[in-house]
Amino acid sequence: MEDDELYHVASNLPEGYHNALVTAITVFLGFSLYLIRWWGLENQDKWTPRGVAVTVVLGVGIMAQFFTLFRSLRLADSNRKSYSITVLCFVVAVLITIAGVIAAIIVAA
Numbered sequence: 001m002e003d004d005e006l007y008h009v010a011s012n013l014p015e016g017y018h019n020a021l022v023t024a025i026t027v028f029l030g031f032s033l034y035l036i037r038w039w040g041l042e043n044q045d046k047w048t049p050r051g052v053a054v055t056v057v058l059g060v061g062i063m064a065q066f067f068t069l070f071r072s073l074r075l076a077d078s079n080r081k082s083y084s085i086t087v088l089c090f091v092v093a094v095l096i097t098i099a100g101v102i103a104a105i106i107v108a109a
Contacts, residue, residue, distance in 0.1 A: 013078045021083070022072050025090055029065045032097050036062060039104060054103045061097030068093050 036058045045051065068089040076082050 012080055013083055017083065018072070018078060021087065021090065022069070025065060025069045025072060028094060028097070029062070029069065032058065032062050032065060035101065035104070043108075045108070048107070050103075050107045054100055054107050057100035057103055058097065061093055061100050064089065064093035064096055 036055065039051075039058065040055060068086060071077055071082075071086045071089060074082075077086050
């Protein structure tokens, strides 16, 4: 790809959208990593099959967030279509993580 083509791909998305998405992903990822750290290391309860299931759900959500962060850091993600897919991936990752958080609340109660 030549420089002119790269500029055309990069200029397809309004200014600020890309940075805002990366910030949102990293903030949510930081929260998720802290939660799984607490759940796995600092929680004083014994491990149960339900607790392991919560850890798996949270782990899948975190992996989906890393995948979304990887997608958002690509140059091609400045294209509107690719950006829309990345936003959809982020929403799915957030929903998976929220399901893990709700499951953790239920298991801990």
